[in-house]
Amino acid sequence: MPEKKIRVLVAKPGLDGHDRGAKVIARALRDAGMEVIYTGLRQTPEMIAEAALQEDVDAVGLSILSGAHMALVPRVMQLLHDNGQDRVKVFLGGIIPDEDVPKLQSLGVAGIFGPGSSTQKIIEDIRNAVRQTA
């Protein structure tokens, strides 16, 4: 039996067009042996939740640099919950001010990675978080 692959959706919600970070992460997760579903720019929370459902992913990585995270992240979390996907771990990357971090964590965000985060740390955190639910 093939080993269980970790499947991760990497998405960029909102309107900023800076997808370099998301691509670097997608590549790093691929090199860590994960299957990364990359959906590209300007995804709505609805599109993200729908893709997460169809692809039956273990984790969702959101990259947000527009400052709209306090609007977008709660919506994604709510939609995942509505779809019966509380199991899915949500990670956040981009520009997230420190004062927002506790609020996002209380919503259930499993990890927040600002500029300068090491990809190794991100990979380990995703692996550990997914393993907990497996």
Next chain:
Amino acid sequence: MSLHQSVLAGDRLALARLLTEIENDTPLGRNTLNSLFAHTGKAHLIGVTGAPGTGKSSLVNQLALYYRKPPNAAAPRRVAIVAVDPTSPFTGGAVLGDRIRMRELSGDAGVFIRSMATRGSLGGLAAATAGVVQALDAAGFEVIFIETVGSGQAEVEIAKLAHSTLVVDVPGLGDDVQAIKAGILEIADVLVLNKADRPGVEAAERALLGMLKLGHPTKRLIHHGQLMEDKLADVELAGLAEWVPPIRRTVATEGKGIPELAEAIQGHKLHLEKTGNWQRRDRARLQTELEDLLRSQLVAQWRRQVSEQAYQTVLDELLQRKLSPRQAVDALLNGRTAR
């Protein structure tokens, strides 16, 4: 409710979970597929293959939109898409990016898109693709697109799985010798010349037409030295035994040529039904699946019976050139391993 019942009841999350179980080849996945198999065999399976960057995902996106909103107030059909991308042979990871081109399909409950990594399979599909397609078929999707990895010349597995295979070409990919080589062009039921707004489209179409004249039994269709194709191929040929793959020009990013392409696909389906080839393809397809399964099961069964030591001994002798590979197989199969 069991997974099998949930899938039949239209539960999308259950379907997504089942596809994962099938991909991971778990007992739950296998058993559920067994009980769902009686519900399969209704969908039109359309394969889409071609070199990387020819626009396969964009074409699938446009065709799916077309089937969801057909002209003349025809009933929309439920569409599933299985998009296969390659797994890295070094890390086992993959980036699956076909959804990028399919964002317009989002929010439509009549569409289900699933990305798959090849996980080491060659031939342009994943080992679990056939099972995933069966599950989607059982779940009631009427049209299932199977998009292969960007293919070169030999990735022809798709023709064994799909009823209708689209081979996507673009202007400027190669000269006409590429077109007469064996392989991918031979499996085409419909040839798509995408990015047809680019220069070189005439030459590319000529090369494909030339290939068709050489490679397909089209003699009775050559009229005044011209291959009679297009509309004729769809309508009148539907009654004939031989199908000549029509060529359709498209510009997928703008949706140009999509109704004509959908018509050609429909023509091929009608042809298959009228000639009995639908049944024949189904039979051949299931035979392939049966034999593949038989092969892997027999090998696995046999491997459990032979001791690891005996196996390694033969492998060592092979390495020392005392046995040739054929002699080694002979030694293993005929039990002369316990020396």
